[in-house]
Amino acid sequence: MLVSRIDPWSQTIRLLSSGFRRANVDAGTQLVPERATSCGFEATPDTSHLPHLKVSLIERTTSLTVTIAWRDSTSCFYGAQVWRVANAKVSGTCVLSGQRIRRGNRIFHPQRSKPSPVNARAMILESALNALEPLQISPI
Template sequence: MPVSTVDPWVQTIRLLSSALRCPDVGVGTTLTPKRRTSYGFETMSSAGRSPQVAVSLIERTTSLTVTIAWRDPTSCFYGAQIWRVTNAKVSGICALSGQRVRRGDRIFRPKCSRPAPVNARAMILESALNAIEPLRTSQI
């Protein structure tokens, strides 16, 4: 019997990479929340990143901040990351919905820290977040 000369790690990486080129997954696909979890809403998007990335809204802390769980098995995991509202300085793709983000749109971004988080350039449209979890105003 011939002995395989292919390194098992290289073979694993090739198999994982081939899964990323799935033809039925379209870039820029607009997604609705996948499911309601006890930790918030979760969605998976292939827009601008690997389809294995999962973004979950854990809590709307204030009108200007939210807590997000970001799971990317290829680069990082943030279980409770604080995101702040701002205006988009550049165009991009919403990590939650896959919608196009235009410069000037109201978005949420990961809170600045040192070192910068791996997902520092990610953005979530405020309107996409409001669609799954509207901001509640308290009446006092």
């Protein structure tokens, strides 16, 4: 008898994730992101290991802060989370674009709070947000 090595819960989450389709039902088949947007500036991460994550820019509140909707079916939901601009302290991956982040790059990260948010280590490149909605500087 063959025993499946795939975690049933992970497989269920992958199959139910919206915005993804399966070309074949093989266990080795990769999920392929579809590039459709619904409302606002919704984006599906390019990293195939996060098919359950949806990140949306709600608004640019100031030049240093943005409000983000974070929907992760496996861990948390934040409907209106404030993110602040900073220089990346560690390398990582942009959850919005999938681009590599290097230490020192300008990024947005969730505002610190007590207790820390589940997505406290997440980062979005400032350039990825600017590509969605450029910062509007109003004349004085």
